[in-house]
Amino acid sequence: GQQLNQSPQSMFIQEGEDVSMNCTSSSIFNTWLWYKQDPGEGPVLLIALYKAGELTSNGRLTAQFGITRKDSFLNISASIPSDVGIYFCAGQWPGNTGKLIFGQGTTLQVKP
Amino acid sequence: DARVTQTPRHKVTEMGQEVTMRCQPILGHNTVFWYRQTMMQGLELLAYFRNRAPLDDSGMPKDRFSAEMPDATLATLKIQPSEPRDSAVYFCASGLGGVNEKLFFGSGTQLSVL
Numbered sequence: 001g002q003q004l005n006q007s008p009q010s011m012f013i014q015e016g017e018d019v020s021m022n023c024t025s026s027s028i029f030n031t032w033l034w035y036k037q038d039p040g041e042g043p044v045l046l047i048a049l050y051k052a053g054e055l056t057s058n059g060r061l062t063a064q065f066g067i068t069r070k071d072s073f074l075n076i077s078a079s080i081p082s083d084v085g086i087y088f089c090a091g092q093w094p095g096n097t098g099k100l101i102f103g104q105g106t107t108l109q110v111k112p
Numbered sequence: 113d114a115r116v117t118q119t120p121r122h123k124v125t126e127m128g129q130e131v132t133m134r135c136q137p138i139l140g141h142n143t144v145f146w147y148r149q150t151m152m153q154g155l156e157l158l159a160y161f162r163n164r165a166p167l168d169d170s171g172m173p174k175d176r177f178s179a180e181m182p183d184a185t186l187a188t189l190k191i192q193p194s195e196p197r198d199s200a201v202y203f204c205a206s207g208l209g210g211v212n213e214k215l216f217f218g219s220g221t222q223l224s225v226l
Contacts, residue, residue: 031212042116042203042217043155050212088155090215098143098213099168102155 006089006103013079014111021106022073023089031092032065032072033100036085043088047074079110114138118204118218126226130192133221135204136185141216143209144187146172146179149201149220158202161187162209194225 006023013019023032031050035043047058049065049072056063062075072091076083089103117136125131137144145160159169164181172179176195181187191198201222205215 033214035217040219042205042219045214045216048212048214092213098162098209098211099157099160100145100213100215101157102147104154 004089004091004101004103006106008106009104010107010109012109012111015079015081017079019076019079019083019108020073021087021089022071023091023103024071025091026070027091028069028094029091030069030094031100032063033090033092034061034063034072034074035088035090035102037088037105038085046087076108079108081110081112084108084110114216116204116206116216116218118202118221120221121219122222122224124224124226125194127195128193129225130190131194131198131223131225133189133202133204133223135187135189135206135218137187137204137206138216139185141206141208142184143207143213143215144181145205145207145215146187146189147203147205149203155203158189191223194223196225199223199225 004023004025034046037043047063052069054065060077086105088105093099119134143162146158147155158172159179178190201220203220205217207213207215
């Protein structure tokens with residue numbers, strides 16, 4: 001089925017470092033969402049992007065909706081141990097159906 | 113806080129048994145999505161509903177899976193008969209729908225089929 005290509009697949013960084021991850025697709029989306037999942041829980045929404053070129057921040061997190069509408073990135077500045085988890089991008093198809101599909105996830109580990 | 117409620121949280125069953133997973137979407141939300149999460153496939157979309165009507169269930173194995181919304185406060189996902197390859201975490205998510213969707217997820221049902 002249709003997929004979003006999310007990279008990197010995993011990251012192991014030192015506390016205090018900045019993190020960057022991205023998603024790309026061959027299809028255009030009209031919404032990009034970024035989620036974080038902790039073990040044993042469902043994904044939690046971090047940031048929602050609705051316009052091409054939009055740059056949105058949520059604390060130490062910043063995400064951008066690519067100009068081509070086919071990509072998005074998420075940055076985390078000054079990482080801390082509680083940033084550990086799996087980060088997912090999700091894209092919503094244009095049109096009335098509102099179908100939302102997810103990338104494969106980026107597993108982030110932070111070394112104190 | 114409003115949240116999506118899924119039951120049961122864990123289910124262990126034997127191959128061939130029927131499994132029913134339930135979801136209570138956030139009050140006022142009119143879209144409900146079912147996803148399956150495995151290590152190999154990530155989050156796969158199984159089916160989704162808007163205003164209780166199924167919009168797309170192309171991701172669901174039709175021979176054994178069925179999804180319904182008997183009313184606006186309950187969505188169900190059934191597997192009959194279950195197989196070991198169905199072992200996964202099943203998530204329900206709800207949203208307001210529309211062009212700019214935001215989905216809110218439940219805590220999932222962890223299913224193990226022996």
